[in-house]
Amino acid sequence: MKTLFITGGAGFIGSEAVHQALERGWRVVNIDKLTYSGNLASLEDIADNPHYSLLQADIADPSAMQAAFATHKPDSVLHLAAETHVDRSIDSPAPFIKSNIVGTFVLLEACRNFLKSIKAEEEKVKNFRFVHISTDEVFGDLATSSGRFSEKTPYAPSSPYSASKASSDHLVRAWHRTYGLPTMITNCSNNYGPRQFPEKLIPLTLIHALSGETLPVYGQGQQIRDWLYVGDHVRALFLVLERGRIGETYTIGGFGEKRNIDVVRTLCELLNTLSPQKPQGVSDYKDLIRFVTDRPGHDVRYAIDPTKICEELGWKPLENFDSGLRKTVEWYLNHEQWWRSILDGTYHGERLGTSV
Numbered sequence: 001m002k003t004l005f006i007t008g009g010a011g012f013i014g015s016e017a018v019h020q021a022l023e024r025g026w027r028v029v030n031i032d033k034l035t036y037s038g039n040l041a042s043l044e045d046i047a048d049n050p051h052y053s054l055l056q057a058d059i060a061d062p063s064a065m066q067a068a069f070a071t072h073k074p075d076s077v078l079h080l081a082a083e084t085h086v087d088r089s090i091d092s093p094a095p096f097i098k099s100n101i102v103g104t105f106v107l108l109e110a111c112r113n114f115l116k117s118i119k120a121e122e123e124k125v126k127n128f129r130f131v132h133i134s135t136d137e138v139f140g141d142l143a144t145s146s147g148r149f150s151e152k153t154p155y156a157p158s159s160p161y162s163a164s165k166a167s168s169d170h171l172v173r174a175w176h177r178t179y180g181l182p183t184m185i186t187n188c189s190n191n192y193g194p195r196q197f198p199e200k201l202i203p204l205t206l207i208h209a210l211s212g213e214t215l216p217v218y219g220q221g222q223q224i225r226d227w228l229y230v231g232d233h234v235r236a237l238f239l240v241l242e243r244g245r246i247g248e249t250y251t252i253g254g255f256g257e258k259r260n261i262d263v264v265r266t267l268c269e270l271l272n273t274l275s276p277q278k279p280q281g282v283s284d285y286k287d288l289i290r291f292v293t294d295r296p297g298h299d300v301r302y303a304i305d306p307t308k309i310c311e312e313l314g315w316k317p318l319e320n321f322d323s324g325l326r327k328t329v330e331w332y333l334n335h336e337q338w339w340r341s342i343l344d345g346t347y348h349g350e351r352l353g354t355s356v
């Protein structure tokens with residue numbers, strides 16, 4: 001059995017990656033610091049799986065990472081751990097620099113030293129891969145132009161979050177070019193689906209609506225994002241890991257461009273049908289929508305051209321926005337305890353109020 005390091009495996013996309021990795025026959029070591037967005041309840045169902053273990057550690061801690069590689073001798077790494085929320089990066093950029101840039105640097109060095117230490121094991125070294133999971137936000141803003149981001153788009157990040165991710169991408173590319181580390185980079189559009197921390201648009205809207213709170217929408221809600229169902233994203237990551245070309249970048253998108261206001265309205269419509277027992281005084285969830293002051297430097301439009309991964313690796317999303325959103329809403333309705341424990345602070349992290 002081969003061992004896969006998944007960093008950030010207690011997060012939204014990471015927990016989906018842990019589940020899919022176990023299904024695909026990997027032994028998984030989840031390296032996660034358990035920040036506010038890491039939630040072990042997302043891994044409850046597999047916590048006792050003998051092929052799964054959690055290493056609670058900071059990827060920016062060199063001795064912890066060195067020891068992790070020496071102990072578990074992984075066959076590959078899926079690197080997802082990061083600080084991820086743009087608003088938090090505007091209020092407090094330091095943790096983004098530490099986890100996203102320094103953390104990636106420490107991980108790359110630990111990886112490089114590990115591969116040196118096992119150089120006699122030629123087959124293992126030959127098959128080793130380091131997949132770095134990044135975001136389309138590194139490309140900046142498409143404004144209202146009709147173009148889409150691809151592997152050839154120059155970097156132009158707008159926020160402290162996207163700048164820190166862009167820096168980490170540059171480090172990964174340099175470690176490949178300079179030291180021959182077998183890396184690949186993926187840049188993906190906005191994900192949605194089960195187990196997403198309720199500070200991001202879709203789960204935040206859902207939970208506010210179910211609690212009868214107002215639904216905040218930045219500006220006039222005209223920003224366009226290319227939505228991708230998390231399960232489809234993670235299937236793409238495994239294709240890259242198992243069949244992608246070393247040194248390459250793959251952009252991953254969901255063919256799902258939507259304005260934020262349309263996402264929120266569609267969610268409300270779905271809730272009107274799937275959760276007709278509304279909070280007191282609410283006759284249509286859409287009545288709760290409120291426009292709030294826009295985020296500084298807010299990018300207008302992101303959209304991805306995923307032709308390369310589709311043609312080269314045969315990937316295509318299985319969900320469209322309507323089917324994926326329905327699955328997501330159903331998951332949150334069926335897992336109320338998961339999000340209630342975040343709202344009341346009884347999971348491990350900080351308390352998240354329901355008001356904005």
Ligand SMILES: NC(=O)c1ccc[n+]([C@@H]2O[C@H](COP(=O)([O-])OP(=O)(O)OC[C@H]3O[C@@H](n4cnc5c(N)ncnc54)[C@H](O)[C@@H]3O)[C@@H](O)[C@H]2O)c1
Binds near residue numbers: 007080082188192
């Ligand atoms: N969510 C999206 O829409 C999206 C889109 C494209 C790319 N990405 C990228 O995918 C990755 C995962 O995103 P997500 O939405 O699942 O994030 P998330 O915030 O839900 O989870 C991040 C996880 O990383 C862990 N973590 C943070 N800092 C750490 C550190 N220093 N050491 C160890 N663990 C640490 C957290 O505890 C958490 O479990 C990120 O790299 C993000 O940039 C996300």
